[in-house]
Amino acid sequence: MRYATSQSVANTAEHQNEKASKGYNARQQEVGRIANEANQNISSKKTPSSLLHKSPQPDQNWTNRLGMKFVPIPGTKVLFGIYDVTFDEFKTFAKNDQHEQASTNWKNPGFPQENNHPVVNVSWDEAKAFCEWLTQKDQESGLINNNQYYRLPTDEEWSIAVGRGSYPWGEQWPPPKGSGNFAPLLKVDDYEFTSPVGCFAANEYGLYDMGANVRQWCEDWYVKEMNGASVRDLVPDLNQDGGGKKYKVIRGGSYKSEGSRSLITDIRICGDPRDYSEACGFRCVLVVSP
Ligand SMILES: [Ca+2]
Numbered sequence: 001m002r003y004a005t006s007q008s009v010a011n012t013a014e015h016q017n018e019k020a021s022k023g024y025n026a027r028q029q030e031v032g033r034i035a036n037e038a039n040q041n042i043s044s045k046k047t048p049s050s051l052l053h054k055s056p057q058p059d060q061n062w063t064n065r066l067g068m069k070f071v072p073i074p075g076t077k078v079l080f081g082i083y084d085v086t087f088d089e090f091k092t093f094a095k096n097d098q099h100e101q102a103s104t105n106w107k108n109p110g111f112p113q114e115n116n117h118p119v120v121n122v123s124w125d126e127a128k129a130f131c132e133w134l135t136q137k138d139q140e141s142g143l144i145n146n147n148q149y150y151r152l153p154t155d156e157e158w159s160i161a162v163g164r165g166s167y168p169w170g171e172q173w174p175p176p177k178g179s180g181n182f183a184p185l186l187k188v189d190d191y192e193f194t195s196p197v198g199c200f201a202a203n204e205y206g207l208y209d210m211g212a213n214v215r216q217w218c219e220d221w222y223v224k225e226m227n228g229a230s231v232r233d234l235v236p237d238l239n240q241d242g243g244g245k246k247y248k249v250i251r252g253g254s255y256k257s258e259g260s261r262s263l264i265t266d267i268r269i270c271g272d273p274r275d276y277s278e279a280c281g282f283r284c285v286l287v288v289s290p
Pocket of ligand 1: 183189190191255
């Protein structure tokens with residue numbers, strides 16, 4: 001992965017104990033509730049009450065069968081996943097034998113991960129395969145209609161969803177305490193590697209970890225003009241776009257990010273769609289009204 005892997009990484013202390021995530025725990029309770037109702041449905045042959053009239057609508061929050069929460073983002077036509085896709089959610093996908101695209105790299109990022117951490121070491125191809133699997137699964141169950149589908153956010157959608165600050169948390173540098181999971185050098189948080197999703201403050205739209213924890217794949221091919229000339233002057237590698245059909249866009253910072261230029265909201269980095277990194281994951285959006 002270009003640029004992402006060229007960053008210096010501070011590997012110092014043991015991975016600290018995981019912190020509980022109130023948001024994630026609440027989500028898991030809801031997953032359990034929906035699962036219980038679904039199980040009751042199998043025996044009773046009735047549609048569970050919680051799933052009636054629950055097909056996603058353009059302007060409403062929505063939760064899918066895996067417990068993934070989505071919210072509308074003004075200025076886009078999609079619902080955005082409020083969390084990065086977790087290790088547990090990707091594991092559910094990878095267990096399906098029909099989807100051989102999922103390698104085992106995601107299981108071995110080189111540091112410990114719990115189920116509620118964002119999955120990393122996944123290629124763009126694998127992230128897309130996850131979206132397609134989830135679409136098929138939810139269409140077959142009638143949870144979404146046949147015109148609705150999951151995909152990665154476009155670069156434009158991500159730009160809107162991250163907010164308007166110079167940095168995802170606002171204007172100040174360095175990032176303030178509680179703003180996210182960054183490199184240990186910045187001394188902003190207590191996590192050396194990934195942290196559970198949803199354990200830092202959400203942004204103005206209710207999205208977590210947009211600028212920290214793990215970088216995120218986007219749909220688009222990278223073209224150098226996506227970055228301003230001043231950014232490309234600072235990072236000359238970003239002038240290499242392979243003609244616009246070689247690398248996919250990656251947005252956001254990660255637990256490895258420590259430099260002010262690598263954390264600005266507007267910067268795009270990129271990676272070969274078959275490549276993967278221990279600092280890059282993804283989140284899904286749901287296209288409700290194509
Ligand atoms: Ca950290």
